[in-house]
Amino acid sequence: MDAVRALMGEYLSHLRVERGSSPLTVSAYATDLRDYAAFLEERGVQEVEDIDRATVVDFEASLVDRQYATSSVDRRVSVIKGFHRFLVREGYARRNPTDTLQLPKPPERLPDVLSVKQVDDMLSACTGREPLELRNRAILEVLYGCGLRVSECTGLDLGDCILDEGYLRIVGKGNKERIAPISGAALEAIGDYLEHARPELVKPYAKPTAAVFLNARGGRLTRQSVHAIVAEAGHLIGTDNLHPHMLRHSFATHMLEGGADLRVIQEILGHSDISTTQIYTHVNRTHIREEYLNAHPRA
Structure with missing residues (x-):
């Protein structure tokens, strides 16, 4: 599991240094990844190659069970998808378990404005x-x-x-x-x-x-x-x-x-x-x- 957490750290460094993401964005991603890491540890996952599509689907289901808002579930799953794309792109993993995982299109919501x-x-x-x-x-x-x-x-x-x-x-x-x-x-x-x-x-x-x-x-x-x-x-x-x-x-x-x-x-x-x-x-x-x-x- 230490290896998975180390790769999460690599991803966060990539966001901060190469993507130029703001400290607030990196901090939010770090929180989501820590939650994902805790879930993987409970499942006995030791290496990224041990993570399959079912694992990610179960993580998404756990968020729903914990009564996260739909937008929060979608955001966290989106972070996880970005993490796994990074692993494949950088050669840390051979496959992306989230490749076929679809996020529902959020309903269009017009912003609130003052007159x-x-x-x-x-x-x-x-x-x-x-x-x-x-x-x-x-x-x-x-x-x-x-x-x-x-x-x-x-x-x-x-x-x-x-x-x-x-x-x-x-x-x-x-x-x-x-x-x-x-x-x-x-x-x-x-x-x-x-x-x-x-x-x-x-x-x-x-x-x-x-x-x-x-x-x-x-x-x-x-x-x-x-x-x-x-x-x-x-x-x-x-x-x-x-x-x-x-x-x-x-x-x-x-x-x-x-x-x-x-x-x-x-x-x-x-x-x-x-x-x-x-x-x-x-x-x-x-x-x-x-x-x-x-x-x-x-x-």
């Missing part, structure tokens, strides 16, 4: 001038105004803010860099924060950091803190469970409704595949249908 009015109401309610209030408003404006992921927001450094030219340099998934335009309210909010609030949050006793968004102790703000800030902003407009990704979805949807080209939205969001961005065309169709039903006299 333009809800966004306006939320941001209009953020009027405080205390350092943390200015920071929180800047975070909300940047998440919605630039369509950032929460990790991209917390990862912003001062050198990434080229505000006089109207853009942010973003390091996204797989350490891929892109440019996100910033203007209007978002540009004003982050400029206000950098000038009037961030200097107040820098602490002489804290380790120096180039992070744009700081916590009350002068350190880089965490993803969990941003989630809490966004959730609290949602409460201001009576929206429960508002999360940063909903602001990203809202950005893309409102851009599309405003006439932006899908390829432009793809570039701004940092999607490597246009098919990922195309889900927003479904949202737009829903919007068009609603407008039709509201406007047409015989609808």
Whole structure:
């Protein structure tokens, strides 16, 4: 079994070094593989060649028995499939026991979005001038105004803010860099924060950091803190469970409704595949249908 665990370590190193996967992705894969390894050990598996299709199917069944959500089962099985493909590709195994294992196609689920009015109401309610209030408003404006992921927001450094030219340099998934335009309210909010609030949050006793968004102790703000800030902003407009990704979805949807080209939205969001961005065309169709039903006299 030690040999199998060692190969799992090789796979994780491959993801981190050669694939450029983020630390969060590698950590999630490591958790899934540890669960798989524990299952294999219970089954008495010692070598990867001892793993057959039935073993993987039984592992999938064990996840269902433990009442994992369908999406969690599919994700874990997908990780296992990737691991076994790696073993064959690198010559560690002669066959892939997951070759004929099919994942069910998940049902299409449109992303939750706020209306333009809800966004306006939320941001209009953020009027405080205390350092943390200015920071929180800047975070909300940047998440919605630039369509950032929460990790991209917390990862912003001062050198990434080229505000006089109207853009942010973003390091996204797989350490891929892109440019996100910033203007209007978002540009004003982050400029206000950098000038009037961030200097107040820098602490002489804290380790120096180039992070744009700081916590009350002068350190880089965490993803969990941003989630809490966004959730609290949602409460201001009576929206429960508002999360940063909903602001990203809202950005893309409102851009599309405003006439932006899908390829432009793809570039701004940092999607490597246009098919990922195309889900927003479904949202737009829903919007068009609603407008039709509201406007047409015989609808």
